Amino acid sequence: MPDDNNPIPHWQRQDLPPxxxxxxxxxxxxxxxxxxxxxxxxxxxxxxxxxxSFGKTYVSVTLDADGKKVGPDLVALAQQIDSLVAGTP
Amino acid sequence: MPDDNNPIPHWQRQDLPPxxxxxxxxxxxxxxxxxxxxxxxxxxxxxxxxxxSFGKTYVSVTLDADGKKVGPDLVALAQQIDSLVAGTP
Incomplete structure (x- = not known):
């Protein structure tokens, strides 16, 4: 179910490691x-x-929280990266 | 055992897929x-x-032979990439 309050709905969150x-x-x-x-x-x-990780026409971005919980700084960076492709679904 | 005739001794060769x-x-x-x-x-x-694939201080390069055998063109490209770090072991 989509979470309207999730600022980065296109990102996968992983907990272990964060x-x-x-x-x-x-x-x-x-x-x-x-x-x-x-x-x-x-x-x-x-x-x-x-x-x-990237090839000719794809890029996979992983933001590692360095063992800490995923915090607002990391979410902000994810949003900035999203903004590079703003307009793209 | 090192193969003196191997032009790209630092590269791993994989066969499936090549x-x-x-x-x-x-x-x-x-x-x-x-x-x-x-x-x-x-x-x-x-x-x-x-x-x-890369992070702050590493790059992993994979040259995919697109299902064909690893040929001279791919080996040449690997050698050119090696030459970018010539002098580094």
């Missing part, structure tokens, strides 16, 4: 690269380095 | 980014898109 993850799909390699560059900028600004 | 993979470790995030940018350029030149 992390957030989302897979993004793109039409072209250049879109994929642009997204990766955007994530890199956000990561540097937040000083939090996601684990990313 | 692929080559190697994990690279770096001291800093900026080295990691520089390496990723280098791989991206080689990938575009070769029109072969590796699957990459």
């Amino acid at each position: 992390m957030l993850s989302r897979r993004f799909e793109f039409e072209t390699y250049s879109e994929t690269r642009r997204f990766l560059d955007g994530v890199a900028e956000l990561a540097e600004a937040a000083q939090h380095y996601p684990n990313l | 692929m080559l993979s190697r994990r690279f470790e770096f001291e800093t995030y900026s080295e990691t980014r520089r390496f990723l940018d280098g791989v991206a350029e080689l990938a575009e030149a070769a029109q072969h898109y590796p699957n990459l």
Whole structure:
């Protein structure tokens, strides 16, 4: 059931270990690269380095809470990453 | 036993499905980014898109032979990627 109060409905939450993850799909390699560059900028600004797996047209982002509970900082970073693909479902 | 004739001794070869993979470790995030940018350029030149997984200081590269045997083109790409870290063991 969708939770209207969930700020990051497209992300999977995992508890053990605590992390957030989302897979993004793109039409072209250049879109994929642009997204990766955007994530890199956000990561540097937040000083939090996601684990990313990507191929030509997909990127899987994992935000690791470093053993702590998933907190507001991590959720905020997930929202910023979402905003890179705003308009895309 | 090391094979002196193996042009890519640091890569793991897998047969099912056919692929080559190697994990690279770096001291800093900026080295990691520089390496990723280098791989991206080689990938575009070769029109072969590796699957990459990376975090702050590591990159795992997987070159998928697309169901065919690992051929000379893929080995050449692996060697080019190796050359990005030439001098590093």
